[in-house]
Amino acid sequence: MSQITESNDLTLEDSMLEMGQRARAASTRLGTITAEQRTTGLNAMADALEAAESLILDANGRDMAAARDKGLSDAMLDRLALDPERISSIARAVRDIARLPDPVGAEIARWSVPSGLDIARVRTPLGVIGIIYEARPNVTADAAALCLRSGNAAILRAGSESLQSALAIATALRSGLKGAGLPMDAIQLVDTPDRAAVGHMLAGLQGQLDVIVPRGGKGLVARVQADARVPVIGHLEGLCHAYIDSDAAPEKAVSLVLNAKMRRTGICGALETLLVNRSLAQTLLPAIAAPLRDAGCELRGDEAARVILPEMTSASEEDWRTEYLAPVLSVRIVENLDEAMQHIAMYGTGHTELIITENSTTAERFLAQVDAGIVLHNASTQFADGGEFGMGAEIGIATGRIHARGPVGAEQLTIFKYVVRGTGQTRP
Amino acid sequence: MSQITESNDLTLEDSMLEMGQRARAASTRLGTITAEQRTTGLNAMADALEAAESLILDANGRDMAAARDKGLSDAMLDRLALDPERISSIARAVRDIARLPDPVGAEIARWSVPSGLDIARVRTPLGVIGIIYEARPNVTADAAALCLRSGNAAILRAGSESLQSALAIATALRSGLKGAGLPMDAIQLVDTPDRAAVGHMLAGLQGQLDVIVPRGGKGLVARVQADARVPVIGHLEGLCHAYIDSDAAPEKAVSLVLNAKMRRTGICGALETLLVNRSLAQTLLPAIAAPLRDAGCELRGDEAARVILPEMTSASEEDWRTEYLAPVLSVRIVENLDEAMQHIAMYGTGHTELIITENSTTAERFLAQVDAGIVLHNASTQFADGGEFGMGAEIGIATGRIHARGPVGAEQLTIFKYVVRGTGQTRP
Numbered sequence A, B: 001m002s003q004i005t006e007s008n009d010l011t012l013e014d015s016m017l018e019m020g021q022r023a024r025a026a027s028t029r030l031g032t033i034t035a036e037q038r039t040t041g042l043n044a045m046a047d048a049l050e051a052a053e054s055l056i057l058d059a060n061g062r063d064m065a066a067a068r069d070k071g072l073s074d075a076m077l078d079r080l081a082l083d084p085e086r087i088s089s090i091a092r093a094v095r096d097i098a099r100l101p102d103p104v105g106a107e108i109a110r111w112s113v114p115s116g117l118d119i120a121r122v123r124t125p126l127g128v129i130g131i132i133y134e135a136r137p138n139v140t141a142d143a144a145a146l147c148l149r150s151g152n153a154a155i156l157r158a159g160s161e162s163l164q165s166a167l168a169i170a171t172a173l174r175s176g177l178k179g180a181g182l183p184m185d186a187i188q189l190v191d192t193p194d195r196a197a198v199g200h201m202l203a204g205l206q207g208q209l210d211v212i213v214p215r216g217g218k219g220l221v222a223r224v225q226a227d228a229r230v231p232v233i234g235h236l237e238g239l240c241h242a243y244i245d246s247d248a249a250p251e252k253a254v255s256l257v258l259n260a261k262m263r264r265t266g267i268c269g270a271l272e273t274l275l276v277n278r279s280l281a282q283t284l285l286p287a288i289a290a291p292l293r294d295a296g297c298e299l300r301g302d303e304a305a306r307v308i309l310p311e312m313t314s315a316s317e318e319d320w321r322t323e324y325l326a327p328v329l330s331v332r333i334v335e336n337l338d339e340a341m342q343h344i345a346m347y348g349t350g351h352t353e354l355i356i357t358e359n360s361t362t363a364e365r366f367l368a369q370v371d372a373g374i375v376l377h378n379a380s381t382q383f384a385d386g387g388e389f390g391m392g393a394e395i396g397i398a399t400g401r402i403h404a405r406g407p408v409g410a411e412q413l414t415i416f417k418y419v420v421r422g423t424g425q426t427r428p
Helices: A012-030 A035-051 A053-069 A074-080 A084-099 A138-149 A160-179 A196-203 A218-227 A250-262 A278-294 A303-308 A337-347 A360-369 B012-030 B035-051 B053-069 B074-080 B084-099 B138-149 B160-179 B196-203 B218-227 B250-262 B278-294 B303-308 B337-347 B360-369
Strands: A107-112 A118-125 A128-133 A153-157 A187-189 A211-215 A240-244 A271-277 A298-301 A328-334 A352-356 A374-379 A414-425 B107-112 B118-125 B128-133 B153-157 B187-189 B211-215 B240-244 B271-277 B298-301 B328-334 B352-356 B374-379 B414-425
Touching: A012 A128, A012 A153, A012 A187, A012 A196, A035 A053, A035 A084, A035 A138, A035 A160, A053 A074, A053 A084, A053 A160, A074 A160, A084 A138, A128 A138, A128 A196, A138 A153, A138 A160, A138 A187, A138 A211, A153 A196, A160 A187, A196 A218, A211 A218, A240 A250, A240 A337, A250 A271, A250 A278, A250 A352, A250 A374, A250 B414, A271 A278, A271 A337, A278 A298, A278 A303, A278 A328, A298 A303, A303 A328, A328 A337, A337 A360, A352 A360, A360 A374, A360 B414, A414 B250, A414 B360, B012 B128, B012 B153, B012 B187, B012 B196, B035 B053, B035 B084, B035 B138, B035 B160, B053 B074, B053 B084, B053 B160, B074 B160, B084 B138, B128 B138, B128 B196, B138 B153, B138 B160, B138 B187, B138 B211, B153 B196, B160 B187, B196 B218, B211 B218, B240 B250, B240 B337, B250 B271, B250 B278, B250 B352, B250 B374, B271 B278, B271 B337, B278 B298, B278 B303, B278 B328, B298 B303, B303 B328, B328 B337, B337 B360, B352 B360, B360 B374
Parallel strands: A128 A153, A128 A211, A153 A187, A240 A271, A240 A352, A271 A328, A298 A328, A352 A374, A374 B414, A414 B374, B128 B153, B128 B211, B153 B187, B240 B271, B240 B352, B271 B328, B298 B328, B352 B374
Antiparallel strands: A107 A118, A118 A414, B107 B118, B118 B414
């Protein structure tokens, strides 16, 4: 991880470009190795992580001390902290990724055409992926492992709070690669907190960076969206809605809303706004509100909802636009499915949207017409997760409209090419 | 097509934003109609094109007169010119697209997970697609029809040379949509030659534009690449190579190279650089050169090639980087497959690359390792075409690395969402 510190005579821009060239060279080599070699590399990375436990904990201790000095919140400190158990859980996640099916070279489709050509659509790596993320040190290993599983080289940019931990983890991962005979530069981490490094990545490192994946808060994502000159697979806001239809089963509605909102409030699949069909609201809303309040959730309602539950605070226009990521739920009474879908079209972020109903016709209309990466019928929005989808691991949930939507796993970090086999055909 | 001319009080920016909002509204409606309705719309568009023949020919006459005044080349004038036969061929292409399978709502995959959730990955439209193109008037109909087949709204920006023709065609298409009861604003064409309109499109029309597809020369594509704030499905350069391996069948090599270079020299799949294995060059190169020269092709060779054919002009570094789109071929002698693949990695544009060999092991190495949208074995590069691939029609050949590579047809103008059906599951 020393390409920058070893070359003090290089400017940051030069060293970033060099990093890009090394990544490209590594990515080209990754394209010529087998799935088994990638699997061996991943397991070696996991072993190396466990072997480097004390180095990683030392580095994490330095990050934690600096974070305490800066007065970071307890929640932030908890996210940043590593211990032996967390390190072995990071290594376990890498081993899980090693067991995932390798997508590279898989034939997605194959057909013949009248000219006699045999055409196959075959998965290939994207190339070089830049991942820009914030505090959690485990992202370093997760992202690097997913990139390797899919045959991609990774250029990682950690947040300054977790930089020492990330460097120690990346050093371990690289030594694992080296031990397995794979190119170390398949995983590189920017080893300076200088924010200008992000600017160079967003500019694309002179064509060496193929895709950027931002993982972090709104500020980071907004900057990436605004400045990237490279395609972005965006993990943006998750302003998730649940619509309780007139044909909902009340007890299901109560448990689904409680789970969707409160299981974990800080994740992107957490429920933020509840839309309740007027016909059920009078009886159902109090039944939903009681366990939420017991669990410490604040409710903010529109006028109609506050007629039913006057103790709710009043929801403003701003509430409909806010991803709380906290124990707060906004509540609106709607007349029907169409009004619910209009609200979602207006305020949704294309992440995860839920309908609760026993009427399958209504459910199918919602599932077909609501435009989001994930649309759910009678299941908690907290299932919005690559692991829960059987994809093994994810680098995030994409809310954009191209390349991939929903959980982005190894398969979604590939593209395809057409392999055409002929017998000398010329085109008339 | 009058949203701008009718509202002289609006600035260009305002009217472009309004166009974006109308497109979004149309795109939302397109998401709720059936495949049959889209098919009906497409056939109505084709009928309307034929009914508007004289209006379209009048408009084309104005474009042609202006183009002659500007001194456009004969090739440009030929591309621009319409006649009754060309108009019916444009209508026929729209009817062909009407017969294509409708991709929207198709289930790509479906599986269950241990929690009992039923998960389906289902194709959905991209949303609103901006297409920025140059002279050929037929692109207006082709692009609009492919967008409608895939459930997308289109905002079209024609080149100024073909603007009158494009407006007449777009007006016909919109009247076809209207007659079929579909939203006219699913197809809109920017009705001003003001180049600032392109800038507004590249900025994304405040989130109303989901993807931009540029179709045109290097200058246009470079501008789109540099300035787009929206994902681009890029139709860039096609600097295509053929590598003649030591195990090539000579007669196949002669006919494939002649066809790949000379069938049509102006298309992106035309061959530009020939790489010949040294072991065959002495005998094969003269056999390849003779019919090429008879067909009017200039050859430019490296030093080794010029030893064999001294009448060739000398190829410079610039030649290896040039997409001639003309009857010119650069020729280089290489030692082996690896040197050929290195040349392609260095100078290729990720479009279409060909190996000519009877050795299937060598062929498979080339097909696996060469990084391009299309890799071919023993078939002309001129097959790089959605129609030849059985995809019906294409909006271009993508040379980028995300979302789609190779021919971009109706299916490639879609994305997917996850439809999750549960029975009340909460996440533990």
